[in-house]
Amino acid sequence: MLAAMSPAKDGALGTLKLILQMEAAGQGYSRALEDYLEAVIKQSLQLVEKPEAHAGEALVEALSLALHVRSDDGLRQSLESILKGEVEKAASASAALKSLENRFDARREPTHFSSGVYSAL
């Protein structure tokens, strides 16, 4: 409905989450997926630092991820350690995945915010 429906978000971070899941489970995956993971993480970190400089060319997944990163220091640290290829990569992937799956979802938000919050929008 005009006031209630938005497009399905199946493509937003689905592939990224899938790769993180495989990384966390210690499963191997292709070089192409490794490159994709690296590109999305790198771009999202750049977007958080300088959105105006990087928004033009960024992958849509990186834009979505950047918003998550900006409001979650733990997620940022996990992604940075994945990028560095540190030994605890699987643990970092697992932590990143957990952060992404526990995010705010307005459709499931049980309460209304105060009028002060809405008037600040």
Place this chain on the structure above:
Amino acid sequence: MTPAVNLHILAAEFTQLSRSAFFEPAFQEFSAKTAEVILHVLQNAKKYPEEVVRQFQELTWNILQFVSGSRSNDAPHETQYVLRKALKEWVSEDALVSSAALNGFEFFVNLADFWEFVDHVIDGYDVDGYSPLVVRIGSPAAFRHRPVFCVPLFHELGHFVDHNYKISEASVLLNLGPTPDGISAEQWQNLNVQHRMEHFADLFAACYCGQATNQSLFAIAPNHGDSPTHPATDRRMKVVDDFLAGMPNPMVDLLQEALKARKQEPLKVRFVEPSVECFNDVLTCKIGSVEELYGIFLSSWGYLHTQLADRSAPWITLDADASTIEKTVNDLTGKSIRNYEIVERWKNVTSD
């Protein structure tokens, strides 16, 4: 039921669909290629991690709804024709448009980027440049021949464009005010995304349908207040009013800035209102341009509501009720759009 069993079932479904008649023939190729990639995954199941096969299977089930829905003859054809035109102004990739006729009163535009997933994840299969977006437009089945009432689909198309380029999310990355009391930073950020998505979709619709966007919103949700997912109706209407009047508005500026940052065209009025005075004589409107094709939604909306209020058209007899009036106006609007489409097809044939 294992993913492999499901994939066998899906392969059979898509093979069958590839031999079926479609309103849009590109769906035959889509079905054949989908059957092909399913068979590839089945034959190489050991090569792919279990989670990949599982997710591939889930996405394939999802896409099945899109494809099978496009076989039905209950879509609002005229509105879809105009939506396709609008979509092409924003998305250069091939986009297949399918439809869903709904029993309830709802509208949606869904996206399936199935082939992007195949391209990224099913790396043993060469997509060979084949990567169409699939868009599914859902609208009430009862509105199949009522294009005037399908104005909300332009709003939904706006969500699709936003989703495709992440305009609202980019706008929040670029500009976010300080977090007020009573909400966490994360909630504040996401609340802004949600509300900007709605404003963007409204403005997008206003580019094509002008004030009919606000009028249809008001008809559906006249007194809705602010919620976590949507701004209050009066706030939404104000943003559209300012945009159409060329008045400064901070929300419009935020979204225009994000469009620019994402290297997209700015929001601008893209329609011209054709005169529908000819409806008084129960004659269709001769639409002269694509701008008028968009504009007929506003012209017809205005004409319909004028006639419902003052019944001044000569064809409205004493015994004509609201249903007769809306049916006639919707019918004339649909036929006007269809005439434009036929002329366009004819021109395309003769110019080839």
